[in-house]
Amino acid sequence: MSDGARAALAAALGVLPEYHDVAGRLHRLGDATRDRLLAALDAPTDEEGAREALDALQAEQAGRALAPSCVAVSPGPGTPLTVQARAAADAEVEYALWWRGEGEGDERLVAEGRGRADGAGVLHVVPPELVPPLGYHDLRLALRDPSGTRESAQRLIVVPPRCAAPEQVLGGERVSGLIANLYAVRSARNWGVGDLTDLRALARLARDVGAAFVGVNPLHALRNADGDVSPYSPVSRVFRNVLYLDVEAVPELAESDEARALLASPGLQERLAELRGATHVDYAGVMALKRPVLEALHRAFASRPAGDARAAAYVAWAAAQGEPLERFATFQALDEHFRPLGCGWWPEWPEEVRDPRGPGIAAFRAANAEAVDFHRWCQFELDRQLGAAAAEARALGLPVGLYEDLAIGASPAGSDVWAEPDLFLRDVSVGAPPDPLGPEGQNWGLPAVDPRRLRARGYDFWAALVRNALRHAGALRIDHVLGLFRQFWIPAGMSGAEGAYVRFPSHDLLGVLALESVRANALVVGEDLGTVPADVPPALARWGVLSSKVLVFEREGDGAFRVPRAYPRMALATANTHDLAPLAGWWGGRDPELRREVGLLLTDEAAAGAADDRGRERAAL
Structure with missing residues (x-):
């Protein structure tokens, strides 16, 4: 039987019929992959049903006088x-x-x-x-x-036709900055993990060395337990990680005898010394220490009179955040309630609370009002402390200030996916096609967003992501910016080698990005590394999105490192990325040693060859 209707329906829904891999080999869409993706998109997988769905899709488009959304350049x-x-x-x-x-x-x-x-x-x-x-x-x-x-x-x-321009933000100057994974920053006063007061100290350091910005890893909300600590697979990309709160900078500390007593207790001080001296970040340990103090501070905050200025600021801020904040705080309280009962993620919760509009949500919020408000308040205080860091960076004369990072996706077990059930697809993950480093492709475990539903909702979710990320930032890195053009989707149970690309509305997504960039007067950098389709660089250039260039990859034909003047003007050049060895480790050849230790280099001879290669690279640099 011909499968022409299914192929046509898949194409109409954005599934690309073929792609070329990094070696230039052509990969055609397999029938099994096509049908699995159709099913994930709530489309029929039989020919008769596909023909009917195509007819219905065309009739829907013809029946609308206006498209549901339109992104128009002014x-x-x-x-x-x-x-x-x-x-x-x-x-x-x-x-x-x-x-x-x-x-x-x-x-x-x-x-x-x-x-x-x-x-x-x-x-x-x-x-x-x-x-x-x-x-x-x-x-x-x-x-x-x-x-x-x-x-x-x-x-x-x-x-606008373009994002905020470097000429406007930087006055035509080339600038440099510092980039740090905030969780890895140590100071004499933090609790074994970098916090937002450390970020202010980094801004002062940047000023002292003549830098224009401080860049950080994504500050997205994480569970901070059970290994669920990757900033690139967060609980939420809209809200932030309570781990980064400086407990001792919360205003309520001056008013809470309970919190001050906890801080002074020998047990907390002893554990604090252990965390500060640890060789690795103990996410769960840090949160176990911070949480009771934060809860005491929240109780002090909740006792403020209604006319209090900080209480009024909280009410106004929460109202501006609206339903997304309410859902996030509810999710956090639900997760903490059900996880000890053996429900590791939200699909295992009771049915009445699996959906944010479920019949049990209102009752849960009423019965757990303090827990829900605690998570709302933590986000309020995070916003205040991050805003204070951004304000200090600008006051110090850093023309960009903070350079933040927006991850490409969110954890399937997280708040964003639970809170937006109409946007995220079940049984499909985002990843990358096969290449020499990953012959079976990469499955990042991030649930796909349905581009049709994104468009039907007027791109409200995308706008909220970008707007919140730019709220205190002078520049924003978009992780895997190619995902604004197309994404590699892998059906559940299939390998990356069986995935397929799905087209995304790049004009619309980049237009919204430009709007929020201009409103914030903030630069945008696209992480455009890897195999880049030919149409992507010109599109990014037209929209004023800076390219990413990485020192260790920028070589001439003879292997020599490119000199600075050879880099494109519209680019942010970095020594490395979060996926690579730190520069100190690269210079010292530590990463080949680690690759041998964990079995990525299989023999001592291979390790010795990698070390020799690094010696030549170091000499060239």
Whole structure:
């Protein structure tokens, strides 16, 4: 039986029929992979069902006068917006268009009249007085043509043509900065893991050495236990890791006898000395020490009178964060409630709380109000301490300030996936295709986001991710920026060699990124390493996204390291990345030794050869 309908449906849903690997070999989409991806996208996997789904998809598109979302580059000062609507081809059309701008209350009628659709069924509506500002707006269009009367709504996102430019942020200067994994920073006063007060100290160090910024690993929320500590597989990319709170910088410490007594206790001081002297970061140990003190501080905060300025600031901040914060705090309380009962992740919770809109959520929040509020308050204090670090960096004269990092995905066991059940797909993980370092491909274990649902929701989740990441940042690194163009999806139970690429709406995602970048006056750096399709670098350049260049990879044909003037101007060059050896370890040849110890180099001869290669590299550098 022909499978043409399934192939056509997969293509319509963005599944690419083929790709070339790093060696240039062509890989075609397998039937089994295609059907598994169709199933994950809630699409039929039989020919008759696929034909019906295609017809329904085409009818849905034809039946909407406006697409559910549109990302439009600003036409420029004084130029009215052109709205593209769908109508019957070559038909006379009557229309009425309503507009509600970002932050406005009631919508208003901005255009009505008659027009003619072109041969492709596109009607151009140009309200002469509608010169849209940058931002998130809403349109509603009523349209009548020979096929009938239709009404559609659209989230219209008007974006700048480029992200904030280095010339604007840096005044045309080349600058340097420091980048540190904050969790690995040690100081005489921290608790065995770097915190946000250490970040302020790093800003002072940066000032002293003439640097323009301090970069850090993703500060995303983690579970900080059971090995669940990777900043690139977080509980949430929207909210932050309580591990980084400086307990002794919380304002309530001055008001809490209980917290001060805990801090002064011999047991805590003894354990604190052990954590400070440890050779590795003990995530669970640090949190076990910080948690009771933070809970005491939260109790002190909760006793503040309603008119207190800090209490009022908390209420306003929480209201601005809205339902996403409420869901995150609820998830954290649920996770802490059910994990001791043997429920390792949220699909194992009772059915009534597996969905954030489930029937048991309201009752759980009411019965555990203090626990939920504790997690809300921790995020409030994290935001305050991070904001203080950013403010100090700017006050010290660092033109960029903080350079933050946005991971490509979130843990399937985390808050983001639980809180957004309509966005994340089950049974599909994001990864990378086979290459010499991974012959079976890489499965990162990160659940895929459905690009259709992202678009249907007006990119609200993506906008929130970027906006929160830029809230206190002067620059932002987008991990695996190629994922804004296409992502490699691997169905559950299949190897990376059996995965396939799925197309993403890069214009729209980069447009939202540019909007938030300009609003924050912050630079954007795309991590564009590895096999990069030919169309990606020009697109990133058009949108003003800086490229990533890594010293140890930047070589000439004869193996010599490239000189600084050979690097592109629109780039951030680093000595290494979080996936590579630290520069000191690279220089000392420690990473070949470790590779031999863990079995990645199989013989002493191979290890000796790697050490010799490193000696030549060191001499070349």
